[in-house]
Amino acid sequence: MGMRVLVARLDNAGDVLLSGPCVRAVAAGAESVTMLAGPRGRAAAELLPGVDDVIEWCAPWIDPEPPPVTAEYTKTLRDRVTGFDAALVVTSFHQSPLPLALILRECGVPWIGAISDDYPGSLLDLRHRVHGDPPEAERALALAEAAGFALPPGDDGRLAVRGPLPDVSEVAGDPGYVVVHPAASVPAREWPAAQCAEAVRMLTGDGYRVVVTGGPADKELTARVAGEYALDLAGRTDLSQLAAVLSGASVLVAPNTGPAHLAAAVGTPVVSLFAPVVPAARWAPYGVPVVLLGDQEAPCRDTRARRCPVPGHPCLAGVTPDEVRQAVEKLGGAA
Known part of the structure; x- marks a missing residue:
């Protein structure tokens, strides 16, 4: 045995x-x-x-x-x-x-x-x-x-989830959209909502189909970010369904939060709006193409702060919506 x-x-x-x-x-x-x-x-x-x-x-x-x-x-x-x-x-x-x-x-x-x-x-x-x-x-x-355990032959050591994932086409539409996930577990890691909403407007103006995701507690934020431009799925997916939504995305735009790692687990590239309160070397999305945005030398670096300790939240507030649009294009989002 x-x-x-x-x-x-x-x-x-x-x-x-x-x-x-x-x-x-x-x-x-x-x-x-x-x-x-x-x-x-x-x-x-x-x-x-x-x-x-x-x-x-x-x-x-x-x-x-x-x-x-x-x-x-x-x-x-x-x-x-x-x-x-x-x-x-x-x-x-x-x-x-x-x-x-x-x-x-x-x-x-x-x-x-x-x-x-x-x-x-x-x-x-x-x-x-x-x-x-x-x-x-x-x-x-x-x-x-x-401890004496090794990955089996053929396992590349990347993140993964168990399949098959559920069919979410009736919720999210056909694959090829860009997902924007604005929320994080702590405020210090979130990109300002107004800038996130502007990025969604710019992406849809460029012809991208944008899907905004979040949990039930994020509905006020996602409604503001999605506006009249994007599909708002906040509170409409469990984790396996969210994995399926992310697997159908060409790119995810998100802060340092669980869905960024879930995207990596289904092989989706990530535009990572990364507050340096924890090190990106450890916590950036793993094993997929990533564009890392945010000042990694900001004064909040390595503080593990839950709320930004610097007035104005400069590490992420300095990221422009156009930088996000360019990052989406770089990662292959197909408009």
């Missing part, structure tokens, strides 16, 4: 998608892979090739709206994590894997690996170190490789 392996990635959908190559490497050498994901990442975990099952649990040390830490709450995870032979805890550079490793040890997981700068004591069997500033997908894959 092969190994039953738990792979944990407890934050947002984009983070989970970036762990996809790591998951596929584990799946190539294990009997089964269960993904431990947070509520903001569960839908993405269900899209990953190689995942056999998903356990959802909200980590109090990671989620931005954390539940209280109580014995009763941690027991809700302990009761579900049983029978695993090994676990890999996938984190970003600023996150510690040790709180989860402690709980997994209490659950009886006999072997645990993670990337950790902190001394883990007996919490980890594999304490992996990653040097330099690799993309997040490569960083996670390095952990799997250090």
Whole structure:
């Protein structure tokens, strides 16, 4: 009998998608892979090739709206994590894997690996170190490789989602449109709405068919951005349907947000309006053609700020709608 392996990635959908190559490497050498994901990442975990099952649990040390830490709450995870032979805890550079490793040890997981700068004591069997500033997908894959798992022959290590994707032609129309996704999980990463709306107007004026996407909470923003020029799909797609919409796009225009990584996972080029609050070297869309816009040397660089700490939001406010139009053309958007 092969190994039953738990792979944990407890934050947002984009983070989970970036762990996809790591998951596929584990799946190539294990009997089964269960993904431990947070509520903001569960839908993405269900899209990953190689995942056999998903356990959802909200980590109090990671989620931005954390539940209280109580014995009763941690027991809700302990009761579900049983029978695993090994676990890999996938984190970003600023996150510690040790709180989860402690709980997994209490659950009886006999072997645990993670990337950790902190001394883990007996919490980890594999304490992996990653040097330099690799993309997040490569960083996670390095952990799997250090644990003895490798991508199967023919796997290029790019992001991917499970197919087949749903038919969204009745919602989005025939493929070949440009998708504009204006929202991000935090305001510091968003391009100003007025400039985004002007870019949509200019793109449609050039003959592009534009589709604006967003979640139910983004409807006011997407309505402003779409105006009378673009199709507004805010709140009308789940994550698999959004993946299908993005797979039919010639280009995505988006900030640093989960749909940018979802576009990469379906092979769609991205115009990335990237605020440098986190490093683009780690977090830019991975494995697809990208035009990166935004001042990467702005004062907000590497602050991980949720709201822009600089008056006027200069890192992205300085990007003009015409620059976005030119980037769409460069990436092959067919008007």
